[in-house]
Amino acid sequence: MSDLDPEEFRRLGYAVVDWVAAYRAGLGGQPVRPPVEPGSVRDRMPALPESPQPLPALLGELDRTVVPAVTHWQHPGFFGYFPANASLHSVLGDLLSGGLGVQGMLWSTSPAATEVEQSLLDGLAGALGLDPAFTWAGGGGGTIADSASSAALVALLAALHRGSGGAWRETGVDGTERVYVTAETHSSLAKAVRVAGLGARALRIVPPAPGTLAMSADALADMLAADVAAGLRPVLVCPTVGTTGTGAVDPVRAVAVAAAPHGVWVHVDAAWAGVAGLCPEHRGLLDGVEFADSFCTDAHKWLMTAFDASLLWVRDAAALPAALSITPEYLRDSATDSGAVVDYRDWQVPLGRRFRALKLWAVVHGFGLEGLRAHLRAHVALAAELESRVVAEPGFVLAAPRSLSLVCLRLAAGDGPTRALLERVNASGTALLTHTVVDGRYVIRVAIGSVATQREHVDALWDALRTGRPDGP
């Protein structure tokens, strides 16, 4: 009945490491997304065993049942959604976290879990060129949320609390609150608005500046003024740096200027693109973030860190605890009462939290900032090359300006052929692509950014695209 003893753990741990090594080494030979029928995995799952079973039997089940039915997100041919990298550095960092098995809900429940996270987020704020106001020394601070969705939700809650003059905790929302996004903003903002009890009617869709997919700051200013005049209360605006659809970049500085007169919280969602700020040549993307109230970018997308690791910085370190703290007797302790420490449970919805900072630390330690920049630059260069090919190839259309490592394309022949092309490439197993819709047209997104993706994989993708189109050579 007891847990593995250290010697068993060592032996079985080596076996699992070997299994992972073999899985990763063999990825290139697997179809990125194998064909799977709904229910087929459930049909093959064994009943829960009454007696303990040996680990190798579990590994066998994985080989037989699981591996043939997962989408291989770590595959070098993964160009869908945005790649969610689980670099092997980060996998080892996460194993250290599992080994320690600590709970970082309060500072006192594991001081290092809190302080390593604070330190890393301060360091990354510097590396990204964020305003020092977002660091702990500057009166703000960073945290690791599970996802950009959750980061947006807590930013909204802090905004609601601040916008209510502190009444929100007691009386809730009143139906006059309004939140400003664009049609390209990630759906997590609409979800946050819903979760927060505002309903879809609270969501204002700011139109794009003419000829772009980016928020019009002028239109925002007009909408804010009109809503205030109508007795409504603007609480939050979310400019996006790198939308999911096409990588469009809202003008953060101008948005912040429009928001300021009304005291509206500015939350910058840079889930995918924000990490590019590590490279000085891309730091212009973050222009104006110094005027935002909160800024989010995902380490678990392009920063090589296994999900979940969304980085959230706020300008006012008191804002999230003011909105979210609740201290029952069983969570009271002298460190918290002293006010000298940060309790990260007050920065999130869940109470418990893993030591997520270790996987992030392992990534920065193992790649170094130079290595991370090299990755970002390599992906951007590959995307630029693909963009050139698309532009030069008859029958292909660049559907939106390239944004960093995201290329959006379609066939001149129309939606049907474009969709057929995507489906043909995906069915081939050599690459995985996903789509969006731009100006009413079906568009293929090529998101380059998997840690394993090299030139040869983008070349192979281009060949598949060129030869796969209905009228292909």
Place this chain on the structure above:
Amino acid sequence: MSDLDPEEFRRLGYAVVDWVAAYRAGLGGQPVRPPVEPGSVRDRMPALPESPQPLPALLGELDRTVVPAVTHWQHPGFFGYFPANASLHSVLGDLLSGGLGVQGMLWSTSPAATEVEQSLLDGLAGALGLDPAFTWAGGGGGTIADSASSAALVALLAALHRGSGGAWRETGVDGTERVYVTAETHSSLAKAVRVAGLGARALRIVPPAPGTLAMSADALADMLAADVAAGLRPVLVCPTVGTTGTGAVDPVRAVAVAAAPHGVWVHVDAAWAGVAGLCPEHRGLLDGVEFADSFCTDAHKWLMTAFDASLLWVRDAAALPAALSITPEYLRDSATDSGAVVDYRDWQVPLGRRFRALKLWAVVHGFGLEGLRAHLRAHVALAAELESRVVAEPGFVLAAPRSLSLVCLRLAAGDGPTRALLERVNASGTALLTHTVVDGRYVIRVAIGSVATQREHVDALWDALRTGRPDGP
């Protein structure tokens, strides 16, 4: 700039496995909670490196900076809060998840991630004796949330949507909603009410039945009727099976009977105690759960599974997606459109999700249901013995009836001596205890349930308690 190659990963992975094995093996010799000054870890953290650093240097930093400053939750002398087990079986399961590195947000983004989870939750529903209505075949279904806090939140959101006749998604909350708990209910319910925009005024504290700490179903019935008569809308009641303070058990069946006439959603929070349902002799605790709308118990507490793994079952599989689904173009796919699959992103606030089911599977596989029952029973037996000692020892008072493996005690000499005793034991480093307040009195909680805890550790704790009191022998 590239990630570890398979051979490097193998070599470094073995080193990390060795590090974890040594950490766990050495735990008994560490103080459970070492003394740490606020800021001391941050002061020692190195700057982010520009160039890649070797992994052994990171392990060295952990030994120097982190290990001396974590609370050792996996220590056999950990009796605080509720133990959050990260059994080594589960650590290996989580390593497999990291190795695969897949995203299970949609069925199509990794079919096995969804279906293994569905299958395991069905199997565990059976092993816990839950009503088949909570299984996928029965029209309900289970999911793994990150925490009981998040499970309570999504249950509340589903309740709000259902209670509004479907208007909630569009119009939000209206201030008439009410949620029913007791003074002993976990603070996550108050947090969920706040997050959902209801404000603290929406929270109704149902008094206990006389002479108990458990909810009075009669009082609940009266409050519901009075609120409805006053034009308010009761939406959710949360009976707890095993409160955090003392392990009290609300009468789920009677609560459900009181809630039924008003169509109120019944969410059972059995975060700690629910897993005891694996043992037939404790299954009475779950009496009445068959009438609930949702039921939550944490695998990451007493079921040996590394955080985060909170198990949530709902009776109506459509309830959470009805409240939470949003499908932008870039998340549309044919599997989702077919309606034949479950997209777990619609069961939670975040979009992304790890393959959490693997660590749970590794636990059930490695211990077997027999092994899990043996663990639970051993902890309950140790607690019963401790309870007898407390009752028999002059100067000690049993502060609440023992609940499974939770013993609450105080000194007859009063709050000051009881608090001093807790602090003395914690300072000794041999054990970690936390406290609560019962009937206005300071009470020491002894939560037995760490996977490593054996008789000798409870014996040592009792010696420390007996000899540590101000008037001790």
